[in-house]
Amino acid sequence: MPHRLKDTVVLIHGLGRTPRSLMPVRFWLWKAGYRVVSVGYPSRRMSIQSAVEKRLQPVLDRLQLRPGERVHFVTHSLGGILFRQWAVSRDRRFPLGRTVMLGPPNQGSEVLERLAHYRWPRWLLGPVVDELGVDENSTPRQLGVVPPGTGVIMGNKPVIPFFREILGPESDGIVTVSGGWVEGQADFMVTPADHTFMMWRPTVLRAVERFLKDGCFLPHKTWEPDDTLLSVSS
Template sequence: AAPAADTVVLLHGLGRGPASMWPLARSLEREGYHVVNVRYPSQRADIATLAEGALGPVFGDARAPSSARIHIVTHSLGGILVRRYLKDHGAPASLGRVVMLAPPNSGSEIVDTLADWRVYAWINGPAGLDLGTAPHHAPAALGAPPTGVEIGVIAGEYSWNPFFSALIPGPDDGKVAVARTHLAGEADHLTLPYSHTWLMNRRETRRQVAAFLREGHFARSAAPGF
């Protein structure tokens, strides 16, 4: 069970909302955590603005007990927001562990291919355009997170989209290559046979998130299933 005061902040992905994280939220509440399922306008602002808007209020809340730890679990773009916030502010004293689900930590070839399409920019906004693999895009430009932050990464390697997967070298989840989910300094990394869109809702994913928040590493006796 979770320490009584611990909070878990959930950050959804690009073009999604808190509803996409609801099964995970319920699962973590059953583990004893206080869960904050953040809504942010992922398609309407740049990454720096989104990071500050989503996480600034969380770590700036003077009402939070000083002994409480604030963990973060992200899906996709949410992981990049955490990296941006840590780059801008360093690691808050109250920060606990971080789990990133399907994060494009080195960008996505899908963005490289589609960014020049006007409809892509219209749908996904400034943040979506900044998720490519070039050195000037956010995933590469943000660099490594501060030393001492415990980050676990779960990648998916099942794709429903053969067109997108054809654009991505190696195993992928339909949007992000497994190899591009890795992050310098990560405490643990796990690959599960699920797609990008639904990775956070799978039972085994939820089990592994809870394991990392509790232990600082994933459970290696995993028996994935849909």
């Protein structure tokens, strides 16, 4: 057990996933001395706002924070949009720290936009399909500037390039690199990773820890290509 407890980090998973999908991040940050709390929500049955009100906010309300303690966030994919929705109307007295968003569809989802006229995406993925378009009225495009101290990590090496025709060459297989860009971000990093497993890559995990500590990612020239997944013994 780390000898000194740091701030709290709240993890928010993505669409169709569970808190288990962010276990590598949880373990890495626990080893770094943070208290780590996971938020679970039925992403295929809830709207974004409903998930914030019924799942995310109650977890935050139950946090017992020490004087001077801050709350950071690490999100994956749709979890980043939940964070942004919460941040829009958050209590400004809340001790918000820094946030790292992994593969967030900050400009909407090109894939869901293309598939929106079919019935099966709504049956499979739920109401968020209608919220994640790329037009100006979509939820991500309506949320505005992210809070200060927000960093974004995007992958550009899809393992299964199934949507390459839709997304083009610069994507993580689900979200384009440019689709992760958002106004107000403090730093933006691109690394050779795919959307589904980027949280298993040591390069990503080191970047998350560095950002929570210093508010920036390491200079890009110091990052070595990391094509291997985190091993169990790491």
